[in-house]
Amino acid sequence: MNNQNQILGVFDDPDVVTDAVKELVKHDVKIKDVFSPFPLEHVWDLLKLKTRMPYATFIYGALGTASVFAFLYWTSVTDYPLTFGGKPHNSLSFVVLMFVLTILSGVVFTLATLLIREKMWPGKNNPLPDHRSMDDKFVIVIEQGRDMDDNDMNKIDELLKQNGAVEVNRSNV
């Protein structure tokens, strides 16, 4: 893996990197990924990234609500009804447990789904193209396609520099 087939545009301002991504998308440059210390909401939209994760979370939450209600109904109405102060057995006070366990079920199963789908497990080595993207830099990663020669790559370098990149590096990670 000697040939350095990735361009890393390093930026130090979130607004500049958003504008640069916009400019690259306008020039039909295929961006592989953008690394940033915190989420940039417009970049997400510009890269046209898609996820089904919210639907999964909704389903986990809904299943959590339904199963907790079923359990509470079974314990306090069907199996062992106790009357306190004349209050009805099937009551709105279930809502507290339903609320808490909906959040628990949503969070735990979403996290599990994320780890499985992204193939992340403890001790896995996750290579970062530029370690400064965990600190204060924003990195745009562009991969060399099969139909791109060195000339095209140099043009992308120029484009990144014009749009405010503080450094343009090559990498093979």
Add this chain to the structure above:
Amino acid sequence: MDSKLKVSKSFISIMFVLIAIGIITIAAGFIAGDGTRTWANLLLNNFMFLSIVLGGLFWMALQAITQSGWSAGFVRIPQALAVNLMIAFILWIPLFFAIPHLFHWAEPEAVHDAVLVHKSPYLNIPFVIIRTVVFFALWLFLACRIRKLSLKEDEIGGFDSFIKIEFLSKVFIFVLGISIVFVGIDWVMSLEPHWFSTLFSVKIFVSAFYHGAVIITGTVIILNKLGYFPFLTKAHLHNFSKYIFMLSIMWGYMWFIQYLLIWYGNIPEETVYYHIRREGGFQGLFLAEIFINWAFPFLFLMWNRIAKNANALLFTVVVLIVGQYIEIFNEVMPGTIHHVAFGFIEIGTFIGYAGLFALIFAISLSKRPLVAKNHPYLIECLKDEDIEEEY
């Protein structure tokens, strides 16, 4: 940018017809001898009117103290509510004469009730009226001052008005946070004077903010459909729906903690409030209140595409206006007329108030330019890109 809202002649005449319907119904209610019911309806609609106005003004103050950029183009809409606040005060004056008809603590036999005698230093007619007038005066002073300063900003520009508005908004939030507690206690909670809840006024406050934000959203969408606010994008709509979504959760939380504490406390003095609502004929409305105001917007606006759709938001706004009516109905009616009564008096009074609110709001909006053109954050508001997303 300098365009003013043009109120069409037909709109004004329709609104006058609605107001006439309201006046006729109220008069008919009194003539037919249904005094208490008509007064209760006046209180209900007055309180709904005031809630929306105060909630909208609170929304405006919140934008000012957080220096929000996205809403800079829409600040004129809640500012116009200052005129509605004046009308709310005028509408409130007849209620001062209705206190003995509506409130159990003001009735002559209250002097034989030890609890009410104990509460009488606070709950007596002159003190209630003084408090209400003082609060209205404070709100009106601050709201009109902010409105004037914003117009001055249009003429002169610079940061002077912006800084003053921010300061006055802080004062307004402070004043409102304290005064709405007393208004809620005096005019709604004391309808059932033996019952009390320290959470009640918080719920009144959140409900006002919630439905104020709803009315502002609805106004923006309707005006956009009429050709104003050409810069309105999905990003703005998403921010408006985030407000509704967040406040629906907040409202549901406030509704539920009050219920939950009374449920587990199980003290007869407190449970009587929910007993009449759950067993005394209000069951359907009791459930409708929580489902319409919390469950519906929570589940409906959760979907990203719905949250950015103008028509879906407009539908939510209409449903939530009904939800607010049901909420205040549940607060006012069990303590005044003790049973569910929904007939021509209720519908007619609501129509009259809705017509008056819309007419005053539209005229007040038409007096000033719709966009504060020298607002320092206006550029940020106009820049919000319209990002089409595929799902």
